Amino acid sequence: MKLLIKNGHVIDPANGIDEVTNIFVENGVISEVGVDNDLDGLDIEIIDASGKIVAPGLVDMHVHLREPGQEYKEDIETGTRAAVCGGVTSVACMPNTDPVCDNETVVTYIKKRAEEVGYANVFPVGAISKGLEGKLLAEIGEMAFAGAVAVSDDGRPVENSGMMRRAIEYAKMFDVIVISHCEDPALGEGDMNEGAVATAMGLRGISPAAEEVMAARDILVAEAIGGRVHIAHISTRGTVELIREAKKRGVKVTCETCPHYFALTEEACMGFNTNAKMNPPLRTADDVAAIKEGLADGTIDCIVTDHAPHHPDEKQCEFGYAKNGIVGLETSLGLGIKCLVKEGVLTMSQLIEKMAVNPAHILGIAKGSLAVGQAADITIFDPEKPWTVDITKLHSKGKNSPYDGFELFGKPEYVIVNGEVIVNQFELMR
Ligand SMILES: [Zn+2]
Ligand SMILES: [Zn+2]
Numbered sequence: 001m002k003l004l005i006k007n008g009h010v011i012d013p014a015n016g017i018d019e020v021t022n023i024f025v026e027n028g029v030i031s032e033v034g035v036d037n038d039l040d041g042l043d044i045e046i047i048d049a050s051g052k053i054v055a056p057g058l059v060d061m062h063v064h065l066r067e068p069g070q071e072y073k074e075d076i077e078t079g080t081r082a083a084v085c086g087g088v089t090s091v092a093c094m095p096n097t098d099p100v101c102d103n104e105t106v107v108t109y110i111k112k113r114a115e116e117v118g119y120a121n122v123f124p125v126g127a128i129s130k131g132l133e134g135k136l137l138a139e140i141g142e143m144a145f146a147g148a149v150a151v152s153d154d155g156r157p158v159e160n161s162g163m164m165r166r167a168i169e170y171a172k173m174f175d176v177i178v179i180s181h182c183e184d185p186a187l188g189e190g191d192m193n194e195g196a197v198a199t200a201m202g203l204r205g206i207s208p209a210a211e212e213v214m215a216a217r218d219i220l221v222a223e224a225i226g227g228r229v230h231i232a233h234i235s236t237r238g239t240v241e242l243i244r245e246a247k248k249r250g251v252k253v254t255c256e257t258c259p260h261y262f263a264l265t266e267e268a269c270m271g272f273n274t275n276a277k278m279n280p281p282l283r284t285a286d287d288v289a290a291i292k293e294g295l296a297d298g299t300i301d302c303i304v305t306d307h308a309p310h311h312p313d314e315k316q317c318e319f320g321y322a323k324n325g326i327v328g329l330e331t332s333l334g335l336g337i338k339c340l341v342k343e344g345v346l347t348m349s350q351l352i353e354k355m356a357v358n359p360a361h362i363l364g365i366a367k368g369s370l371a372v373g374q375a376a377d378i379t380i381f382d383p384e385k386p387w388t389v390d391i392t393k394l395h396s397k398g399k400n401s402p403y404d405g406f407e408l409f410g411k412p413e414y415v416i417v418n419g420e421v422i423v424n425q426f427e428l429m430r
Contacts (some may be wrong), residue, residue: 008049057089057377068324069098102127152179168227256322274322309398334408351410355409
């Protein structure tokens with residue numbers, strides 16, 4: 001199996017490459033970069049990438065695949081298909097499944113299932129506490145040996161500061177990262193961001209402090225013990241500032257945001273649009289500006305989707321009863337190009353750093369690079385080519401996206417996972 005990707009604009013920030021060149025793939029592995037054009041010959045599949053960007057496959061370190069137990073929302077097959085259609089070749093999947101991924105058996109099950117039916121590489125995240133109950137620490141070492149790359153109680157905060165401290169200590173011993181869903185539940189009871197829009201709609205507001213109080217605590221705990229912590233889905237100016245200051249002091253804190261926190265504001269909830277309901281909630285225009293500043297100055301390391309598929313019945317209901325979260329795998333690259341690259345917030349190379357290089361680095365996985373010898377995970381797209389989001393055509397089982405009808409750019413045209421060209425197979429099926 002030989003594949004030549006010709007004349008593409010290769011952007012590989014991990015190796016300092018940003019030029020038009022060719023990539024040669026043999027037996028699923030990148031075997032040469034900058035190879036001659038005249039390799040054309042028998043038994044070589046050729047992709048003409050002229051005018052397109054050739055990037056490392058994107059790495060999304062915050063995804064809910066819902067399997068085991070909630071396959072009516074999504075499963076590993078459909079979730080990873082949605083991923084590759086969005087240019088994402090590796091995902092880290094959160095443990096709030098049923099049963100909870102809090103032991104080596106579930107970690108092993110997810111890995112095995114992903115090998116059988118998955119289109120993207122799947123890296124399980126184990127729970128911090130047994131059953132996500134916040135009472136007893138899960139077997140972090142066992143899960144790490146079984147292949148968990150991180151631990152998190154995502155969906156819920158770790159309320160007990162002592163437990164967070166022990167989780168960071170154990171995670172350090174087993175070389176995995178703690179991902180913290182920051183939310184002080186006593187401040188977080190509500191349906192959308194606290195403020196004028198919530199008041200006008202008669203909905204309960206969630207204070208930005210719900211996120212910031214917990215982010216501050218996690219930073220201080222990590223600082224006190226010299227451990228690492230990764231703050232999930234940051235949404236407020238205050239959290240950006242806390243992390244910026246902590247990084248200046250040398251605290252080992254990293255963080256992520258999601259496209260909805262730079263593409264949308266709380267006003268998207270108007271009309272009781274449940275596809276704009278999430279946790280943390282959409283914030284104000286000032287928060288959006290702060291998120292963009294944090295992305296531009298390096299405070300925010302990663303862009304992740306927090307892909308959270310739900311059944312229509314869980315969204316087509318009263319706002320207060322609707323589940324939190326949206327699907328995101330198929331729109332994240334397009335939103336990054338539209339709201340960040342085209343607006344001059346990030347260069348294309350910086351966007352790829354935040355969507356591939358940095359998450360791989362934080363998780364400690366050999367992804368996000370087009371170096372010779374790496375598994376050939378490659379995403380090819382034309383950032384000038386517009387496309388329109390049609391939620392009925394999403395590959396995810398979840399259609400809960402607020403972006404229906406949005407014009408985005410750069411829909412992936414070829415996505416290659418371990419040397420196999422995946423995406424245009426699905427496009428041909430349509
Ligand atoms: Zn979360
Ligand atoms: Zn999540």
